[in-house]
Structure formats: structure tokens, C-alpha cells
Amino acid sequence: MIPYGRQEITEADIAAVVEVLRSDWLTQGPMVPRFEQAIASYCGARHAVAVNSATSALHIACLALDLGPGDWLWTSPNTFVASANCGLYCGAEVDFVDIDPHTYNLCPNKLAEKLAEAEREGRLPKVVVPVHFAGQPCDMPAIHALSQHYGFRILEDASHAIGASYAVGTSAEGSNALTEQAKVGSGRHSDITVFSFHPVKIITTGEGGMALTNNAELADRMGRLRTHGITRDAAQMTDEAEGPWYYQQIELGFNYRMTDIQAALGASQLQRLEDYITRRETLAARYDRQLADLPVRTPYRSPGQRSALHLYPIQITAVGGPDRRVVFSALREAGIGVNVHYIPVHTQPDYHRRGFSPGDFPDAESYYAQAISLPMYPTMSESQQDHVTAALRTALK
Ligand SMILES: *Cc1c(COP(=O)(O)O)cnc(C)c1O
Numbered sequence: 001m002i003p004y005g006r007q008e009i010t011e012a013d014i015a016a017v018v019e020v021l022r023s024d025w026l027t028q029g030p031m032v033p034r035f036e037q038a039i040a041s042y043c044g045a046r047h048a049v050a051v052n053s054a055t056s057a058l059h060i061a062c063l064a065l066d067l068g069p070g071d072w073l074w075t076s077p078n079t080f081v082a083s084a085n086c087g088l089y090c091g092a093e094v095d096f097v098d099i100d101p102h103t104y105n106l107c108p109n110k111l112a113e114k115l116a117e118a119e120r121e122g123r124l125p126k127v128v129v130p131v132h133f134a135g136q137p138c139d140m141p142a143i144h145a146l147s148q149h150y151g152f153r154i155l156e157d158a159s160h161a162i163g164a165s166y167a168v169g170t171s172a173e174g175s176n177a178l179t180e181q182a183k184v185g186s187g188r189h190s191d192i193t194v195f196s197f198h199p200v201k202i203i204t205t206g207e208g209g210m211a212l213t214n215n216a217e218l219a220d221r222m223g224r225l226r227t228h229g230i231t232r233d234a235a236q237m238t239d240e241a242e243g244p245w246y247y248q249q250i251e252l253g254f255n256y257r258m259t260d261i262q263a264a265l266g267a268s269q270l271q272r273l274e275d276y277i278t279r280r281e282t283l284a285a286r287y288d289r290q291l292a293d294l295p296v297r298t299p300y301r302s303p304g305q306r307s308a309l310h311l312y313p314i315q316i317t318a319v320g321g322p323d324r325r326v327v328f329s330a331l332r333e334a335g336i337g338v339n340v341h342y343i344p345v346h347t348q349p350d351y352h353r354r355g356f357s358p359g360d361f362p363d364a365e366s367y368y369a370q371a372i373s374l375p376m377y378p379t380m381s382e383s384q385q386d387h388v389t390a391a392l393r394t395a396l397k
Contacts, residue, residue, distance in 0.1 A: 043185030047219030054196030054209035132161035135308030144189035159196035160310035167304035229253030330395035
């Protein structure tokens, strides 16, 4: 079976993990801050807080942004459920903004319309969670401009997008100067950015996630929430320390810590991030060429952006031909581990129970109805890819 995504583990990764296993610190040692520093400096962010999953990172990010009962969190329906669930964990209400049918990301124009309506009704969101679907950055300058006008906070779910970047500012007219690129995670247009290190994502720690920010207070709060809400900082305590052993729980937190074993793996993987994305770009360009004459829509890539290409989602568009379900089954039978990203979150039974219905976000729903994610991972060979496209060609007959 050719999977839709998979990790690469090298001898260097194994050696890095073994070194931690032989050391004094399996957790709360030096590797976690080292990994945080490495990711922060790669992205150009000031602070990074490593945790045991992106889901945990989204949760503590929402808490740090003071999301709570009576507040609204808005996100894209075309995402994994975790992007929305983090709002529910905090007791907030969740709503969605439909996607742009070209990029499959949250549509900034629909966001603008919905914000204008919410302002009239007095229910503006406190937090908006743009999701960089498949690794392609959302229109962050546009979303940021709206946040300045309406006063919401921005939490980027960049689970697919470590290594991605986008153009900022416009070059002077008539000038050939390249526009400046901002890395996803730099926090140029958001309060907090979250990455996932699950094995199907771009780089892995087994399970793991990280929250990046340029705001020292948000970083401090997330660091505390990751470990029970406990502080050892005298300045934060309600009373004087009773002794060198003393700590205080000053708010309710969790055990969301990443281990040093995981951090060592992540730091080792990070050294190959650029190679991984370059390889994904090669594979995506080959898919684009091989599928050009088939009745499928290949993923649109915005000019001026670098996608991390976590996924290669196609749309099955044959009129009167086999539909998505038939093509999906034929590919699975041919030993190809295709997948579908994503079932629109608002159509999940738990969200239906919360008042959402099919038809609420039609662009995400029609995208979903035709979507198949083809295998895409850096160790995929050209001959494996040729097998995938040949099987797809047969399935579409
Ligand atoms: C994978 C993923 C998550 C959750 O990541 P975990 O590290 O598994 O918790 C959240 N959002 C999106 C968009 C994802 O793809």
C-alpha cells in the first residue's frame, strides 16, 4: 500500500533519540527549549512553547487569548475538527466562515461580510482561526487588516504549513524587486501560530505540537498552562515563597508537556525541512503535469506564496463519469492509500447537535463532495507516483 503520507526516520534521527534515552533527562531537560529555540529562529518568531500535540497547542492558545464562555471563535469548515474544538474546550461558541472555492482556505471576502453582519448583531468573534489548508497560506494580510478593524485576535492553525511563506507588501510599481516573504509562524499577521508534529505532517515528533508568538505575555501564559498553571516565578506569586521548594498554581492548567525524546527527534527532523518541501514541490509539479489531461482539478497554488504542500488534494470533475466514491474505491483497491480532507466540520453529528446543518457552508460541502487527497510525502519515489497517476487514469475511464 502506498500511503497518503508518511514520515521519514533517518539514522541521525535515531541517534538523536538514543542520546536522550541515555541521558539524565527524558522530559523537562535541555532538549525541549533547544527545539523551541530552533523552530522559533527558523520561523523568525520570538517565543515558542512545545506541547504534546497541536490540539493541546490550540487549546492553551485560546485560553491565553482569554477565550471563554460568551465569546465566539470562527474558523474554516474545511479543516480537522481540532481547529474548532479548541473553542468548545474553552466554553466559547464556534462558528465557521466558508472557503474560497479556488484556494480551499477560509475566504477573506466572506469573512468581511460575516464580520459586518456580526457587528450589526453585536456578536463579533474574539478569535479567528485561519487554517493553512494543505500547506498553502491563507491571505494573512487581508485577515490581519480585518482584525485591526474589528478587534479580533488571530490564531493560525498551521498544522500543515511549517516551512510555508507568503509575500508581504507590494513592490513599487514598475520595480522588479522581489516582494519580501514572511514565513508562516513569524507572527507577522497573527497573535499565535500552531504547528503539528504528528507523523503525517511535514516534520514529526511522534505526537507533538508547538505554539509560536511574538508576545512575551502570551508565551509565558501558554508555558504555564502547559504545566498545570504552576509558576516558580516569585513575581507571579500571591505570597512570598515559603522556601526554595515553593511553587504556586495560579490558574488551572494541564499536563501538555512534550518529552525530551520527542524534542530530540523534532530538532533532528527540522534539519531536513527545506529538503522535504523541495521534494514535495517536485512531486506536486510532476502530478500537475501527469494529471493535466484528466477530468480532475489539481490544487491551485497562489502566486507569491510558497506552500508546504502537506497534501495534494484533487477534485474529481468528470461530468457523467465515475464520481469521487467510485474513483476512491478503485484507487484503494489498486493499493493506493488515498484519503479525503476534509469532511466539513459543521456536518459532524456533534456540530449538528450544536445547531449546524448541511447547506450552511456550501463551498466547503461541494469541495468535499469531489475531494481526494493523493499520496504525497518526501520519500515517495517517481515510480510510486507513476503508479498512482496510472491507477487514477484507469479509474477515471
Ligand atoms: C493534524 C491537525 C491538527 C491536530 O494535530 P495534532 O498534533 O494531531 O493534535 C489540527 N489541525 C489541523 C488542520 C490538522 O491537520
